[in-house]
Amino acid sequence: MSHKASLHRQQSASSVPLIELEDFCFAYEQNPVLRHITLTINAGDSVVLMGDNGSGKSTLLKALSGLAFAQRGSYRFCGEEVSERTMRGSFAKRLHQRVGFIFQDSDSQLFCPSVEDEIAFGPRQMGLPEEEVLRRVDDTSRLLDIEGLRTRAPYTLSGGEKKRVAIACILSMNPDVFCFDEPLAGLDAKTRAWLLGFLKQLKGAGKTLVIATHDQSLADEVADYFVYMGDSHGYEDRPHVHINS
Numbered sequence: 462m463s464h465k466a467s468l469h470r471q472q473s474a475s476s477v478p479l480i481e482l483e484d485f486c487f488a489y490e491q492n493p494v495l496r497h498i499t500l501t502i503n504a505g506d507s508v509v510l511m512g513d514n515g516s517g518k519s520t521l522l523k524a525l526s527g528l529a530f531a532q533r534g535s536y537r538f539c540g541e542e543v544s545e546r547t548m549r550g551s552f553a554k555r556l557h558q559r560v561g562f563i564f565q566d567s568d569s570q571l572f573c574p575s576v577e578d579e580i581a582f583g584p585r586q587m588g589l590p591e592e593e594v595l596r597r598v599d600d601t602s603r604l605l606d607i608e609g610l611r612t613r614a615p616y617t618l619s620g621g622e623k624k625r626v627a628i629a630c631i632l633s634m635n636p637d638v639f640c641f642d643e644p645l646a647g648l649d650a651k652t653r654a655w656l657l658g659f660l661k662q663l664k665g666a667g668k669t670l671v672i673a674t675h676d677q678s679l680a681d682e683v684a685d686y687f688v689y690m691g692d693s694h695g696y697e698d699r700p701h702v703h704i705n706s
């Protein structure tokens with residue numbers, strides 16, 4: 462499948478477990494943050510993570526993206542173990558290609574001298590031929606309506622523009638899973654509306670979405686089910702999972 466087709470509906474795989482956490486535990490030094498989490502996310506699911514500040518949403522997204530590892534229990538992606546050990550080998554590249562993480566703060570994600578270098582970075586890391594890299598930069602810039610920003614230095618962009626570029630950097634790798642950390646935080650109304658539409662487009666294309674948010678309208682419009690972190694309870698009648706409580 463060409464990269465351009467990546468936003469077209471993928472073959473339905475709704476009951477295929479993509480992400481399987483079992484008794485997953487993670488602590489920052491002596492501070493246990495993820496406690497005995499057992500959770501399965503199937504291909505094509507849209508999952509919204511909810512919970513108070515500090516309840517571990519960002520840490521869970523880090524774990525799913527292979528940036529924090531099980532200290533007890535396990536994480537399997539497509540049946541393959543994700544651990545400090547397996548992520549030392551070539552599997553790391555594959556996981557980072559298949560699970561994209563869009564940080565809450567775009568500045569933590571943007572480090573190249575120009576927007577187009579930024580978007581090309583992931584595909585180049587994947588070892589794709591330069592012709593394909595450039596095609597992906599063209600396609601994603603068009604899709605995210607940032608063609609006019611291609612030669613700009615990321616630090617000169619507005620918050621909304623940075624968010625589009627940060628998404629483009631992930632989209633250019635054509636991942637199966639998109640982890641969004643508070644995607645609407647700090648954006649103006651116009652950019653929020655655009656991003657909400659874009660998330661629905663990703664969902665419609667069969668992508669798997671894991672979104673940490675406090676935004677009710679985003680949760681209402683995108684979630685197939687909710688995962689509650691900490692002790693938050695009682696959020697409407699969609700299927701949900703309580704963890705860490």
Ligand SMILES: Nc1ncnc2c1ncn2[C@@H]1O[C@H](COP(=O)(O)OP(=O)(O)O)[C@@H](O)[C@H]1O
Pocket residue numbers: 489492494512513514515516517518519520521
């Ligand atoms: N890099 C880190 N080092 C130490 N503690 C951290 C780090 N990142 C987060 N924490 C702590 O882990 C807990 C969960 O944080 P986080 O995952 O960011 O929660 P949320 O995204 O739900 O607000 C908090 O107590 C936070 O202070």
Ligand SMILES: [Mg+2]
Pocket residue numbers: 518519520642673
């Ligand atoms: Mg957070």
